[in-house]
Amino acid sequence: MADFEWYRSFCNIYKHNSVSEAAKTRMMTQPAMSQHLASLEAEVGEALFIRTARKMLPTERGKELYSQLAPLIESLEEATMNFRAASLPTITVIKIGTAHEFYVEKILPRLHQYDFRTITLFGTASELLEMLKEDKVDIIITSQKVQTPGIEYLKLMDEEFAIVAPSHYEIPDTDDLEAREQWLSAQPWMSYGLELPIIRRIWREHFNKRPQIRPVHVIPNLHMILKAIGNGTGLSVITTYLTNEDARINTKEIYEDLKVKNELFFAYKLKHKHLPQIREIMAVIREEE
Incomplete structure (x- = not known):
């Protein structure tokens, strides 16, 4: 007879495509997780995953079993969570x-x-x-x-980052990536850190190279960087949830197709x-x- 814990381990392996990552999630040892899977496969009578060097790929039987088990286990864990929450002491x-x-x-x-x-x-x-x-x-x-x-970990959202310039800047109207990169590299930049976080992402993803930028100011606060952009200090990369209507009075997003997500x-x-x-x-x- 199949054990409920086998099912939980199987669903975690399915989600992570990995026995080791599933074991970390469940705070189990990898051998114990592997034993759960082996026991369930013996009960089912066939393999539930194809083992490759990089990850575990579910078989058709594995996919079918997961579609049956996942909603049941999630429902049971939700009920368990509600039960435990009701008995926990209040933390103020x-x-x-x-x-x-x-x-x-x-x-x-x-x-x-x-x-x-x-x-x-x-x-x-x-x-x-x-x-x-x-x-x-x-x-x-x-x-x-x-x-x-x-x-x-539980995903919250995707945040989007855009290049932001002072509103009075005249931006070259070109689709040529090399021309854009040359112009951007020649401008004064501000950065959150010396290692150019997010700025490097834009250069790597869109220009396929490292940025040749030395920031004129390093300010570890995006609100302050945005204010400095509005004062005409230079360019930077800002998360778009900061560039609201008030911020756009003195700033503007440029080259919107160069945005990146995090x-x-x-x-x-x-x-x-x-x-x-x-x-x-x-x-x-x-x-x-």
């Missing part, structure tokens, strides 16, 4: 880790909706992950999905997954989207 303070810009635009306007106190810490993606691992925060909003035992995730420890406050934070932020 939730510690949130995020980027300053995301907090100002996406969390601060809806802060009044939370029925609990919050403590917020700001940092880069790598700094936020360390805070989460060390229990300095309960939940983070991050652009980096680093598989870490005991930590679960994924944002919620990340939290599995031990906090069932906390109603964690679920409420995610729900309110998602409502904004």
